[in-house]
Amino acid sequence: MEIRPTTDQDRDDFVDTMHTAFGRFPETPDEHGGGVWWAALEMDRGVLAVTEDGRPVGTAGAYSFELTLPGGALVPAAGVTAVGVVPSHRRRGVLSAMMRHQLTELRARGEILSVLLASEAMIYRRFGYGPATYSGRLTVPRHRAAFAAPRAGGEGGADAGSVEVLRSDRCRALLEEIYDRYRRVQPGALSRPGHWWKAGAGQPPIAPAPRHIAVHRDAHGTPDGYVSYAISDPDVLKVDEIIAVDDAAYTALARHVLEHDLVGEIVIKHVPAGHPLRWQFADFRAAETGPDGDWLWVRILDVPRALTARGWRTDGDLVLEVTDPFLGSGPERHLLSVRDGKADCVRTDRAPDLSLDVSDLGSVYLGGTTPSTLVRAGHIKAHHAEAPELADTLFRTERAPHCLHWF
Numbered sequence: 001m002e003i004r005p006t007t008d009q010d011r012d013d014f015v016d017t018m019h020t021a022f023g024r025f026p027e028t029p030d031e032h033g034g035g036v037w038w039a040a041l042e043m044d045r046g047v048l049a050v051t052e053d054g055r056p057v058g059t060a061g062a063y064s065f066e067l068t069l070p071g072g073a074l075v076p077a078a079g080v081t082a083v084g085v086v087p088s089h090r091r092r093g094v095l096s097a098m099m100r101h102q103l104t105e106l107r108a109r110g111e112i113l114s115v116l117l118a119s120e121a122m123i124y125r126r127f128g129y130g131p132a133t134y135s136g137r138l139t140v141p142r143h144r145a146a147f148a149a150p151r152a153g154g155e156g157g158a159d160a161g162s163v164e165v166l167r168s169d170r171c172r173a174l175l176e177e178i179y180d181r182y183r184r185v186q187p188g189a190l191s192r193p194g195h196w197w198k199a200g201a202g203q204p205p206i207a208p209a210p211r212h213i214a215v216h217r218d219a220h221g222t223p224d225g226y227v228s229y230a231i232s233d234p235d236v237l238k239v240d241e242i243i244a245v246d247d248a249a250y251t252a253l254a255r256h257v258l259e260h261d262l263v264g265e266i267v268i269k270h271v272p273a274g275h276p277l278r279w280q281f282a283d284f285r286a287a288e289t290g291p292d293g294d295w296l297w298v299r300i301l302d303v304p305r306a307l308t309a310r311g312w313r314t315d316g317d318l319v320l321e322v323t324d325p326f327l328g329s330g331p332e333r334h335l336l337s338v339r340d341g342k343a344d345c346v347r348t349d350r351a352p353d354l355s356l357d358v359s360d361l362g363s364v365y366l367g368g369t370t371p372s373t374l375v376r377a378g379h380i381k382a383h384h385a386e387a388p389e390l391a392d393t394l395f396r397t398e399r400a401p402h403c404l405h406w407f
């Protein structure tokens, strides 16, 4: 078995092999009016597993994204995708070989982390990935969707901006621009490179399937959010995504879909964990929630650079002893010292506060999971009684990280 990098010439083999692994047939671009999700694949970043007689049996790809970190820094992030092994060649180590090849190559390129969306939660921890952002779904009967008047006043909740309904095929450039503003201020969000929008790759509203788009503009007329949605039979309004630069835009767009006429039920996907929307309903039980699930998984490739790249809100020192069994390193002790929002991270011989696997570091890195949760779960070892709270305080972020980009 050979694991080799792909080029543009491998595109057909890659797409065919990946679909066989997923038990599907490739759709032709025309079936979706001009866009297929794999149109954005970067063939110079893929790998193929090939048998001795030249048959491709495994695939893995990587997209070039930027990830927004707590504090607002943007870092390159490889978005691992299209991972598959054909059914006849499973459980012989093909995936493990591809992951080793890919992670080694990413490290050699100097990347500090990679991310993925896991088809099954049992696959990726062994390779050092941990779930790092979470997303939920709200289902709301239209007749229970009334909003409460804000109890703190605020002009009775009146929106100082405006909402305009457009068709997705007539406002792609505007959507791209709003998405880019949003993802720069939302920790955990990924960029959507320009060629995704051009190729119609991904899910609506990037894909060309027709959608209604309500665009929100602030009081000065500047676009600061949109909601993409469609009404299906019999009368369910399904929201693909609400993209908003701030809470006011989010609330106005949520109201737009929740107050829609001739609709019996509204389903909003990708609601961030802990989002205030539920609190805004007059009827606290208006929304059914769930499934609440993991979305982005993070794999730290360079511990000191990852820890110094993100922003921190509280000063403090913490010694982390990190083990990375898949890439064969560790335990390595890192002294994290935060002063005025910035961190230094150096190797140390000091006694550790916490010992943890690199996958658990991935889970706490963006602030979506507290270290003490994983201490209580028995996965992170605290070496003294104050360590979990100290780590929670340091890793805490202003708002929960969130990602809704599908890849």
Ligand SMILES: CC(=O)SCCNC(=O)CCNC(=O)[C@H](O)C(C)(C)COP(=O)(O)OP(=O)(O)OC[C@H]1O[C@@H](n2cnc3c(N)ncnc32)[C@H](O)[C@@H]1OP(=O)(O)O
Pocket: 021, 022, 080, 081, 082, 083, 084, 085, 086, 089, 090, 091, 092, 093, 094, 095, 096, 097, 116, 117, 118, 119, 120, 122, 123, 126
């Ligand atoms: C980011 C993404 O693209 S997510 C998409 C992932 N792909 C899919 O779900 C498509 C369908 N599934 C597949 O193609 C394959 O089953 C894969 C890619 C998940 C696994 O490929 P394989 O070559 O069989 O994996 P490999 O033999 O390297 O297994 C490595 C280890 O993971 C375990 N493992 C692999 N897949 C799974 C799974 N789905 N559930 C639980 N354990 C698994 C194996 O048992 C093995 O464990 P061991 O080391 O303790 O023996």
